[in-house]
Amino acid sequence: MTVKGFPEGFLWGGATAANQCEGGFDLDGRGLSSVDVVPFGPERMKVARGERKMLSCEEGFSYPAHEAIDMYHHYEEDIRLFAEMGFKCYRMSIAWTRILPNGDDDTPNEAGLAFYEEIFKLCKKYSIEPLVTIDHFDTPIALIEKYGGWRDRRMIDAYVKYCDAIFRRYKDLVKYWITFNEINMLLHMSFMGAGIVFNEGEDRQNVMYNAAHHELLASARAVKLAHEIIPDSRIGCMLAAGQFYPYSPNPEDIWDGLEKDRDNYFFIDVQARGAYPVWAWKRMEKAGVKIDWHEEDREVLREGTVDYISFSYYASRCTTADPEVFEKHQRPGNAVFKAVVNPYLKSTEWGWQIDPLGLRVTINTLYDRYQKPLFIVENGLGATDKLEDDGTVHDPYRIDYMRQHIEAMRDAVNEDGIPVLGYTSWGCIDIVSASTGEMKKRYGMIYVDKDNDGNGTLKRYRKDSFYWYKKVIESNGTDLS
Numbered sequence: 001m002t003v004k005g006f007p008e009g010f011l012w013g014g015a016t017a018a019n020q021c022e023g024g025f026d027l028d029g030r031g032l033s034s035v036d037v038v039p040f041g042p043e044r045m046k047v048a049r050g051e052r053k054m055l056s057c058e059e060g061f062s063y064p065a066h067e068a069i070d071m072y073h074h075y076e077e078d079i080r081l082f083a084e085m086g087f088k089c090y091r092m093s094i095a096w097t098r099i100l101p102n103g104d105d106d107t108p109n110e111a112g113l114a115f116y117e118e119i120f121k122l123c124k125k126y127s128i129e130p131l132v133t134i135d136h137f138d139t140p141i142a143l144i145e146k147y148g149g150w151r152d153r154r155m156i157d158a159y160v161k162y163c164d165a166i167f168r169r170y171k172d173l174v175k176y177w178i179t180f181n182e183i184n185m186l187l188h189m190s191f192m193g194a195g196i197v198f199n200e201g202e203d204r205q206n207v208m209y210n211a212a213h214h215e216l217l218a219s220a221r222a223v224k225l226a227h228e229i230i231p232d233s234r235i236g237c238m239l240a241a242g243q244f245y246p247y248s249p250n251p252e253d254i255w256d257g258l259e260k261d262r263d264n265y266f267f268i269d270v271q272a273r274g275a276y277p278v279w280a281w282k283r284m285e286k287a288g289v290k291i292d293w294h295e296e297d298r299e300v301l302r303e304g305t306v307d308y309i310s311f312s313y314y315a316s317r318c319t320t321a322d323p324e325v326f327e328k329h330q331r332p333g334n335a336v337f338k339a340v341v342n343p344y345l346k347s348t349e350w351g352w353q354i355d356p357l358g359l360r361v362t363i364n365t366l367y368d369r370y371q372k373p374l375f376i377v378e379n380g381l382g383a384t385d386k387l388e389d390d391g392t393v394h395d396p397y398r399i400d401y402m403r404q405h406i407e408a409m410r411d412a413v414n415e416d417g418i419p420v421l422g423y424t425s426w427g428c429i430d431i432v433s434a435s436t437g438e439m440k441k442r443y444g445m446i447y448v449d450k451d452n453d454g455n456g457t458l459k460r461y462r463k464d465s466f467y468w469y470k471k472v473i474e475s476n477g478t479d480l481s
């Protein structure tokens with residue numbers, strides 16, 4: 001049997017986000033950002049969803065983003081380790097408030113610009129292609145105070161100002177960009193995704209869809225601007241992907257799955273095709289949502305379609321139209337996406353269902369829908385690891401998970417012929433979990449000595465998966481043993 005591999009130049013690598021790895025939240029002129037005030041503990045989800053207002057650091061709470069894994073001071077060592085693994089690509093995000101501390105300053109903060117310039121130069125030195133997320137769960141607090149986050153249209157100009165500063169400064173260093181991380185997360189974690197805190201009694205759907213409209217316009221303007229300033233740039237959108245499967249063949253369940261998928265695809269439909277899908281207007285009308293639509297919006301969206309579709313994939317989702325079945329089989333825990341347990345799949349320690357074939361399904365669905373190149377920019381297993389006395393970490397479960405998902409991606413590329421630009425595994429180095437704020441939920445191939453309470457030396461260790469992934473990259477995905 002011939003094992004086919006991946007196209008030459010396939011971008012193997014890993015991914016992180018500024019707020020989950022950098023720390024140094026108040027250093028060198030950086031302004032406060034939404035993620036800096038999302039606490040660890042039981043209040044985390046309420047704040048992340050915009051259900052509890054916390055716009056500053058309050059007494060009695062701890063905030064994981066403040067130090068994270070202190071990549072602010074460890075980036076040289078970390079990028080050296082990525083290079084040792086053979087990374088061709090490193091996906092990371094820029095913290096908006098390191099560049100514009102108040103979100104819309106006329107003069108960018110030079111220390112912030114210089115920090116990322118150093119990182120990009122280091123990547124170049126190791127022939128690692130940077131892939132930069134412009135906004136990864138990151139809204140400047142000053143703009144939340146001024147405008148209430150993305151519910152206000154004026155956010156668009158602030159975002160474009162930020163884009164202008166980074167595109168001009170990094171035009172010779174960064175070619176691949178992503179406008180918003182998991183843009184559909186706005187519907188599920190509105191504060192994380194859009195800096196929104198809901199007011200008592202307001203129509204949440206109306207607020208969320210107007211915020212979505214603003215982000216979509218901002219994304220479109222960023223695409224146009226990137227192409228003007230960096231003619232050879234490739235700029236994409238980003239979806240928290242994972243298909244909804246019907247719990248049963250009952251047509252009601254099929255329809256329910258289709259509708260739930262549409263909640264998520266709505267964003268990508270606009271970013272990839274440049275217009276709202278017809279059903280979206282009908283749905284919004286039915287829900288009483290009134291979009292603050294301006295005459296010029298049609299053209300802005302049309303002119304700002306993305307070059308590629310990037311997405312995260314951790315699990316598929318399963319749904320039913322029957323409230324009783326839903327109640328009985330609902331996934332346990334405080335899941336971001338409401339779904340029922342799929343009896344055919346195993347779950348991770350955090351209840352995320354493991355479905356490698358679901359990745360092939362997702363790749364095919366996205367390509368059928370958009371016919372644009374795809375980029376898998378997040379995939380991985382959050383698990384508890386044990387650092388042994390001799391400094392090793394044995395994580396065969398992570399290797400298994402990655403192997404099966406890379407195999408599924410390989411099938412999509414080889415058997416289905418779908419253009420995939422690259423694969424950056426999530427949290428290639430252990431970082432703070434976005435949903436739980438834990439350090440214990442580790443995705444990395446590099447272990448970082450730090451626990452949930454913030455104790456630890458921050459020393460880095462290579463896990464078994466580090467050596468395995470190095471071999472995968474060296475063989476361009478042909479050796480997954």
Ligand code: BG6
Pocket residue numbers: 017020181182240312378382426432433434435436441
């Ligand atoms: C995605 C985010 O939702 O999933 C990341 O883009 C996040 O920021 C990742 O860390 C994994 O989720 P979690 O909650 O396990 O960290």
